[in-house]
Structure formats: structure tokens, C-alpha cells
Amino acid sequence: MSDFKTVAVAGVGNVGTDIIEELLEKQSEGRLDKIVLLTRSLSSKAAEAFTTRGVQVATVDYADEASLLAALTGVDVVVSTVGHIAVQDGSQATLARAAKEAGVRLFLPSEYGGVTGGHQSGPFAGKAKVHTLLKELDLPYALIHTGLLMKFAFSPIAGIDLPNGKATIGGDGTPTLSFTTIRDAARFVAYILTTLPFEKLAWRVFCVEGDRISYNEVFEQYSVKTGKPLSITRRPISELQAVVNANPADRTSAIQLVVARGSTVGKKEDLANGDFPEWNPKKVIDVIVT
DSSP states (O other), rough: OOOOOEEEEOSHHHHHHHHHHHHHHHTTTTSEEEEEEEEEEETTTHHHHHHHHOOOOEETTTOHHHHHHHHHHHHEEEEEOOHHHHTTTTTTHHHHHHHHTTSSEEOSSSSOOOOOOTSSSSSTHHHHHHHHHHHTTOOBEEEEOEEEEEEHHHHGGTTTEEGGGGEEEESSSSSSSEEEEEEEEEEEHHHHHHHHHGTTTTTTTEEEOSSEEHHHHHHHHHHHHOOOOEEEEEEEEHHHHHHHHHOOOHHHHHHHHHHHOOSSSOOGGOOOOGGSTTTOOHHHHHHHHO
């Protein structure tokens, strides 16, 4: 049984919103006393909606450690869901320093994708630097690696346009990848924070997945289940690498490069899915065909 009673969530985007929803469910069960949302603006619709449901909303400046410290006083756990820019520009690092000073006991940095540890360069380098910082601060972390989030992996941002029967992918589509829905990732986070004891969370790397499958297999299942053919364009790794090198902000090409190389969160026998026995996450085909 967890002894954490106050959780702060930094960011109210796709991942942050679902995590707060799941934490509210745990609060209704008496497993949490307080949920704090850190946001840059009180005017967001999500922040306003959560305020009416009892979430304490704090407006913060991620460049101002003092404002973060004030918001985090009395908080047990920080769950960061800040975006890529906030990771790269040092905002998440400032959040971590403030969390340490405020007496936070556990920090979940913004991950929710592939395994990021050890990267010295590239899009994951900023996340790896935060891992190092947390070790230097002696602020225990828990890392949540989910593989590709389905909402983005099967959307135009990844080159997938299922309603119009078109898909552009990196490589030949044969590599196996890990996929998870945002809501299933949020359910996992809320469960472990309100169920597992501190010693089973501190310095843990949780590799989880809802499905392990290749794009070719997904496309075949989709065509069989819907009866609709797909027109598939395949971009070679060499082309994608050149584009990403020239423009690291090209998110579509970056995702397609990950797809081309294949990316699971680890060996099946090493997955942490079993830490949440009743998790039962959704498969890709059940998400893209409803």
C-alpha cells in the first residue's frame, strides 16, 4: 500500500489530462488526499474543469524556481508531463530542483515513449540529462516507458491517415514496436503511485506496453477487419536520417525514423505490466477500429 497522499502533475496536455483523471478516480476511492495541477495559465479549459472537481491548480513559471517551490510545498510525488520543448530548454530540470528543495519524495520525469536512458545526443538526450540530474540531487525517480503512444502513432502527425486509406511509414514496416494508449499509461501511473510501496517505486524503470506488433501486421489486421485497402508509402532510413539531421524539429520524420528502426521497450519477460495485474491494456486494432 502506498503512503503517498499528495501528487502534483506538471502539464495539462494529452498525457497530463488523462493522468489527472485517473488520479481523481483514486482520490474518490480514498487513496489520495490532494491532487495539484501545475500550469502556466489558469485560463485553459482543462485547468478550469479540474478546479471544479477539487484539483488544486497552481500557476507557475518554469523559469522561476521560487514559484515552483511554493506550488510543491507539501507534495509527495511530482508527475511531469511537460512537452519536448520544456525538456530541452531546462524547464523540467528547474522543476526537479524545486521538487528536491520542497521535500518531494518521488519524481516521475516526462517519458511516455521509448527507452531514453543513456542517450548522449538526439531527441532523447534532454530526458537522459534529467535522469542524471535526479541522481545528483538524490531525488528518487520512476521512469515510465510505454513505447509509441497510439494516439500519435496512428495519426497524420506520424504519416497515418486511416480514414482516407493512406499511410506513410519509415522503412519496410517489418520491425516490431511497442504501443500503448495514453489512457492505459495513465491508469498504470495512477495504480502504481497509489498501490506500490515507496521501495518498489524509487529508482525503478517501468517498461510497459499495450501491444507489441509491426506496422505491416497492423495494416493487415486493419484491412481484414474493415475490408478497406491501404495505400502505403515507405520512406527509407537514409532519407529520414538526413531529414532529421537537417531539421530535428520535423516530428513526423522523427517518428517515422523510430518506426523504421524498430523500437520495443524491452524483452517481454522484463516488462512491468505484471505490476498492475488487472491492467489489461488495449491492443492497437481495437483502438484504430471501433
